[in-house]
Amino acid sequence: MTEPLFREDAYLTQVEAVLVTLDPRGLVLDRTIFYPQGGGQPGDRGELLFDDGSRVEIVDTLYGPDRANIVHVTAEGTREPTPGAKLIARIDWTLRYRRMRAHTALHLLTAVLPFPVTGGSVGESEGRLDFDSGEASLDKAEIAERLNGLIGRNAPVRSRWISDDELAANPGLVKTMSVKPPTGAGRVRLVEVEGIDLQPCGGTHVALTGEIGQAVVTQIEKKGRINRRVRIALSQNAA
Ligand SMILES: [Zn+2]
Numbered sequence: 001m002t003e004p005l006f007r008e009d010a011y012l013t014q015v016e017a018v019l020v021t022l023d024p025r026g027l028v029l030d031r032t033i034f035y036p037q038g039g040g041q042p043g044d045r046g047e048l049l050f051d052d053g054s055r056v057e058i059v060d061t062l063y064g065p066d067r068a069n070i071v072h073v074t075a076e077g078t079r080e081p082t083p084g085a086k087l088i089a090r091i092d093w094t095l096r097y098r099r100m101r102a103h104t105a106l107h108l109l110t111a112v113l114p115f116p117v118t119g120g121s122v123g124e125s126e127g128r129l130d131f132d133s134g135e136a137s138l139d140k141a142e143i144a145e146r147l148n149g150l151i152g153r154n155a156p157v158r159s160r161w162i163s164d165d166e167l168a169a170n171p172g173l174v175k176t177m178s179v180k181p182p183t184g185a186g187r188v189r190l191v192e193v194e195g196i197d198l199q200p201c202g203g204t205h206v207a208l209t210g211e212i213g214q215a216v217v218t219q220i221e222k223k224g225r226i227n228r229r230v231r232i233a234l235s236q237n238a239a
Helices: 093-112 140-152 164-169
Strands: 014-023 026-029 046-050 055-063 070-074 086-091 117-122 126-132 157-163 187-193 197-200 215-222 227-234
Touching: 026 055, 086 093, 093 117, 093 126, 093 140, 093 187, 093 197, 093 227, 140 215, 140 227, 157 164, 164 187
Parallel strands: none
Antiparallel strands: 014 026, 014 086, 026 070, 046 055, 046 086, 055 070, 117 126, 126 227, 157 187, 187 197, 215 227
16 A cells, blocks of 8 residues: 555655555555546656665556555666665656646636536646536637636635545535546545635645646637537746
8 A cells, every 4th residue: 555645745746665566567665755647637757766776767657456556657678676675756846746737727727617527637737628518608818817817816725535425415516527536435535726616636736826827728629519628728937
């Protein structure tokens, strides 16, 4: 079982850990700050620096089959270290922070466009969501203006846990139809952007919406009779 430290603090950039087991796809640690691919957010990249001086590059991060273990995917041809070895795990922070800003911006986009979400993806300083927006006409400039208004509020972003039963009693919390929150573990993580958005999410977010920086709506694409794909991009300079 890998302890997921990124859940309680998304700003950790490196941590000491121990290699527990080797997986066919990579390395399993006792604890990690590497985010595993899920909920539309890609897995982290980075490096593991072992006590013996060796360095292993991590090209992706994934959940193991039971989601208890987190697998740090190594590049092909990597020499396998010995379980029990101590190391420092360090993520590619530039990449992760861009994803945190884009991911948080998508939460705000669901507040600007309060329609059911059918899909989405987080990139580096950009992202997209698919909405069942019906016959509503969507305007790029208007959406961007409202989105930047929410970013400018510099609202705090917090997470807390609720029980599966509480979530079942409040189905309105689930905006994303295609990605149901993982229930069955007894509890679900709720992410709140104060006064703006509240929904279950396991991803990594910035602490204040002002960190997102200026956003633009780059494209609105028709994906079906009532479905629209909205793409946003962020300026490279975070606040
Ligand atoms: Zn999220």
